[in-house]
Amino acid sequence: MAEETPPVDEMHYEQLAQDALRGVIRSALERAALPAGIPGAHHFYVTFKTRAPGVSVPPDILAKYPDEMTVVLQHQYWDLKVEPTKFSVMLKFGGMPKVLAMPYTAVTRFYDPSVQFLLQFEAPATVDEIAAEVAAAEPVRTDPVDTGDDGPKVVSLDQFRKK
Numbered sequence: 001m002a003e004e005t006p007p008v009d010e011m012h013y014e015q016l017a018q019d020a021l022r023g024v025i026r027s028a029l030e031r032a033a034l035p036a037g038i039p040g041a042h043h044f045y046v047t048f049k050t051r052a053p054g055v056s057v058p059p060d061i062l063a064k065y066p067d068e069m070t071v072v073l074q075h076q077y078w079d080l081k082v083e084p085t086k087f088s089v090m091l092k093f094g095g096m097p098k099v100l101a102m103p104y105t106a107v108t109r110f111y112d113p114s115v116q117f118l119l120q121f122e123a124p125a126t127v128d129e130i131a132a133e134v135a136a137a138e139p140v141r142t143d144p145v146d147t148g149d150d151g152p153k154v155v156s157l158d159q160f161r162k163k
Contacts, residue, residue, distance in 0.1 A: 018121060018122075021119050021121070022104040022105070022107065022121070024110075024119060025046075025104055025110045025119065026082060026084070026087070026104060028044065028110075028112070029044075029073075029082045029087050030082045032044070032073060032080060033080040033081070038073065038074065042114050042115070043073060043074035043075075043113070043114060044072070044074075044110065044111070044112055045070055045072055045109070045111040045112075045113065046070065046071050046072075046073065046107060046110055047068060047069070047070040047108050047109035047110075047111075048068065048069065048070075048071075048102050048106040048107045048108060049067065049068055049106050049108060050062055050065050050066065050067060050068060051066070051067065052102070052105065052106035053105075053106075054086060054102065054103040054106065055101070055102045055103070055106050056088075056099075056101040056102070057069075057100055058098045058099075058100075060093075061093060061098060061100070068108065070109075071089070071091060071100065073089065076091070076092060077089050077090065077091055078090040078097070079099070085103050085104065085105075086101060086102060086104065087101070087102065087104070088100065088101035088102075089101075107121060108120065108122075109121070
């Protein structure tokens with residue numbers, strides 16, 4: 001029986017689907033950025049990786065949220081700028097305005113509790129996580145290892161045969 005090789009997804013459908021769902025976030029934020037703001041009772045909880053590539057968070061906020069944080073966009077947000085690959089917003093922390101910017105790829109969760117709408121994404125690898133994985137990886141040996149074995153052994157099956 002011939003073993004068949006599974007088909008290769010050269011279209012990368014999983015990534016296309018993830019990108020399309022991130023487009024839902026972008027569209028919702030574009031609507032929120034309009035002068036009328038977020039319509040009705042809608043509001044957004046946006047969770048993102050603070051150390052993901054492309055994220056810009058003030059150092060004091062990063063110190064408080066070194067891995068992940070959730071921001072709420074409802075009534076008090078300013079200067080929401082929505083771009084094709086990222087967005088930025090000004091929020092107040094302790095009464096002080098701070099600008100946060102992130103690519104959509106850093107978002108791990110988008111939730112609108114007013115209609116129970118949730119999108120959840122796999123967390124992107126941070127630079128620190130990638131470095132830790134590389135450091136933890138066992139080095140690949142390229143030199144031959146001397147096992148003390150002189151080569152293949154021939155085993156006689158005669159002792160196992162019925163006489």
